[in-house]
Amino acid sequence: MLNKRLIVCLDVRDKKVTKGIKFKGNVDIGDPVEMGSRYSAEGVDELVFYDITASAEGRPIDLDMVREVASEVFIPFSVGGGIRNVQDMRNVLLAGAEKVSVNSLAVRTPHIITEGAELFGRQCVVVGMDVQHVGISKEYPSGYQVVIHGGRTAVEKDAVEWALEVEKLGAGEICVNSIDADGMKTGYELTITGMIADAVTIPVIASGGGGVPQHLTDVLTKTNAEAALVASMVHYGTYTCPQIKEEMHSHGVQLRMDW
Amino acid sequence: MIAVVDYKAGNLRSVQRALEKIEVESVVTHDPETILAADHVIFPGVGAAGTAMKSLLESGIGEVLKKCIDAGKPVLGICLGTQIIMDHSEEDGGVDCLGIIKGNTIRFQFDDPNVTVPEMGWNQVNFSKEHPIFKGIESGTNFYFVHSYYPSPASEESALTETEYAGLTFTSALTAGNLVATQFHPEKSGRHGLKLLKNFADWDGRL
Numbered sequence: 101m102l103n104k105r106l107i108v109c110l111d112v113r114d115k116k117v118t119k120g121i122k123f124k125g126n127v128d129i130g131d132p133v134e135m136g137s138r139y140s141a142e143g144v145d146e147l148v149f150y151d152i153t154a155s156a157e158g159r160p161i162d163l164d165m166v167r168e169v170a171s172e173v174f175i176p177f178s179v180g181g182g183i184r185n186v187q188d189m190r191n192v193l194l195a196g197a198e199k200v201s202v203n204s205l206a207v208r209t210p211h212i213i214t215e216g217a218e219l220f221g222r223q224c225v226v227v228g229m230d231v232q233h234v235g236i237s238k239e240y241p242s243g244y245q246v247v248i249h250g251g252r253t254a255v256e257k258d259a260v261e262w263a264l265e266v267e268k269l270g271a272g273e274i275c276v277n278s279i280d281a282d283g284m285k286t287g288y289e290l291t292i293t294g295m296i297a298d299a300v301t302i303p304v305i306a307s308g309g310g311g312v313p314q315h316l317t318d319v320l321t322k323t324n325a326e327a328a329l330v331a332s333m334v335h336y337g338t339y340t341c342p343q344i345k346e347e348m349h350s351h352g353v354q355l356r357m358d359w
Numbered sequence: 360m361i362a363v364v365d366y367k368a369g370n371l372r373s374v375q376r377a378l379e380k381i382e383v384e385s386v387v388t389h390d391p392e393t394i395l396a397a398d399h400v401i402f403p404g405v406g407a408a409g410t411a412m413k414s415l416l417e418s419g420i421g422e423v424l425k426k427c428i429d430a431g432k433p434v435l436g437i438c439l440g441t442q443i444i445m446d447h448s449e450e451d452g453g454v455d456c457l458g459i460i461k462g463n464t465i466r467f468q469f470d471d472p473n474v475t476v477p478e479m480g481w482n483q484v485n486f487s488k489e490h491p492i493f494k495g496i497e498s499g500t501n502f503y504f505v506h507s508y509y510p511s512p513a514s515e516e517s518a519l520t521e522t523e524y525a526g527l528t529f530t531s532a533l534t535a536g537n538l539v540a541t542q543f544h545p546e547k548s549g550r551h552g553l554k555l556l557k558n559f560a561d562w563d564g565r566l
């Protein structure tokens with residue numbers, strides 16, 4: 101039986117893992133390669149490396165870091181941030197990433213999803229979408245709107261409609277990140293995560309808001325999301341990956357426990 | 360020396376990196392002589408069957424692979440590499456494959472709209488038989504899968520392991536003498552995957 105997945109996200113800036121609240125006030129907390137190998141040894145199912153300033157600084161993703169991670173980490177990992185075109189995607193995959201994540205780029209130039217899927221296979225293309233609650237309206241039937249640039253710019257797209265569109269364009273997986281919940285440790289946004297997971301037939305990752313293991317159990321049992329993503333919960337030593345997995349497992353979540 | 364066969368199908372370097380980690384020498388190559396001279400051959404692959412078969416036929420690597428198997432060399436297929444050793448694949452509108460193991464590669468089809476395809480993630484691999492590549496690994500261990508198609512061998516003889524996804528039990532590894540092939544990715548399956556690759560590197564191809 102397929103397991104649900106625990107994913108740890110490492111936001112990287114200047115070769116350091118960093119973490120902020122609501123995408124602001126970042127502090128450096130460690131080395132990405134060292135942290136990635138440690139989480140891998142502690143049973144995390146997948147890793148995400150996000151180069152958070154590549155896009156803003158208009159520079160390509162740090163491929164040396166991707167290569168270093170790939171020579172130490174033997175579980176799937178995806179890389180995002182600063183992907184500008186299919187050549188960038190190719191470079192990241194050849195450097196050893198399993199998947200590439202696109203977010204703002206997919207909103208600006210949706211055909212990048214199709215090109216990436218045709219060239220590398222749709223399982224390689226993860227579309228990250230930042231969403232915020234705006235209330236149900238004619239423009240936003242789900243009540244949630246897509247935002248880009250780390251939450252700074254709202255776009256005129258309904259979250260569920262965008263999810264269906266990226267699936268149609270060729271995305272292999274969708275990561276739904278709630279801007280309202282990000283860094284707040286009050287739990288995942290079950291409503292929009294559930295709506296998107298029900299609407300699409302590709303795997304959905306829940307992101308933003310995880311504070312205690314029960315939050316992960318909730319999102320993985322009350323919605324059809326297949327994975328939950330955490331960052332600050334493990335980065336500051338509040339919890340270890342085994343603690344999170346053991347608690348979720350004791351509440352009946354199907355997980356890989358033989359790492 | 361292990362030859363990791365390059366037939367322009369996806370990320371071969373992840374296999375090579377895993378071999379580096381376990382200190383096994385390897386070369387990523389599409390040169391027939393290098394492949395034929397290697398002690399072991401890994402036939403990996405991520406991508407689509409149609410493109411892969413076209414490349415294998417044009418380059419003649421399909422024939423080289425068959426020679427390696429006939430010569431008794433230990434050969435490991437991974438993912439797409441496993442699917443295209445069958446007779447036929449349903450992918451890309453139907454593609455004739457290498458026909459090394461009898462049977463077909465079939466697409467996942469589920470009535471339940473909540474079942475996601477591809478199957479993506481860690482799943483249990485249950486051993487139907489013992490095999491040298493599983494030395495020190497328990498039946499039921501989780502390995503990493505990413506696939507929309509799965510091999511369906513004509514004979515039970517070829518089925519090495521079983522995995523269940525959304526109520527469907529499929530063959531997740533195949534065996535045929537010195538050829539062994541997995542639908543899952545040992546190079547992405549943490550320490551158990553590295554152990555499997557080490558076992559393969561130590562295997563002489565005999566059962």
